Amino acid sequence: MRRLDELAGGGAIVSAARMPPGQIHTALSTGDRRVQAIVHAAGHAFGLALASLINMLNPHAVRVAGGTLTYRGYWDTALEAAREHSLPELWHACTVTRIDHPEPVVARGAVRLATAMADGHAWVRQYL
Numbered sequence: 001m002r003r004l005d006e007l008a009g010g011g012a013i014v015s016a017a018r019m020p021p022g023q024i025h026t027a028l029s030t031g032d033r034r035v036q037a038i039v040h041a042a043g044h045a046f047g048l049a050l051a052s053l054i055n056m057l058n059p060h061a062v063r064v065a066g067g068t069l070t071y072r073g074y075w076d077t078a079l080e081a082a083r084e085h086s087l088p089e090l091w092h093a094c095t096v097t098r099i100d101h102p103e104p105v106v107a108r109g110a111v112r113l114a115t116a117m118a119d120g121h122a123w124v125r126q127y128l
Contacts, residue, residue, distance in 0.1 A: 047081025065102035
C-alpha cells in the first residue's frame, strides 16, 4: 500500500530519476526516455486518482495545481488516464483544469480558515 504522493508526487519523480527538478526538466526536453517513463508513470498514477475522484464524487469541476504539473508529459498523461478510467457520463459532466497561478488559491484558503476560526466553526478544529 502506497500513498498517491509516493507514486505521483514531485518527490517520487525526483527520487526515481535521481536528479533535481531542473535536471529532470532538461532531461525531458532532450528526450531522455528513462526520465520520460518515470514522469509518465507518475502522471498515469495521478490520472487514476483523478478518475477515482470523478467516479466516486461526480464533481462538476476539479481544479489542480502544483509544480509537478510542469513536467513535460505529466499533465497530458494524467488527463488521458483520467479520461480512460472515468465513467464517460461523469467525465463529460466534469471540467478538469490546471490552476496555473495557485498562489491566490492558497491565500483564499488561508482567509477562509482564519474567518471560520474567528466565527467559531467546528470544522476548523481538525486543523488545530
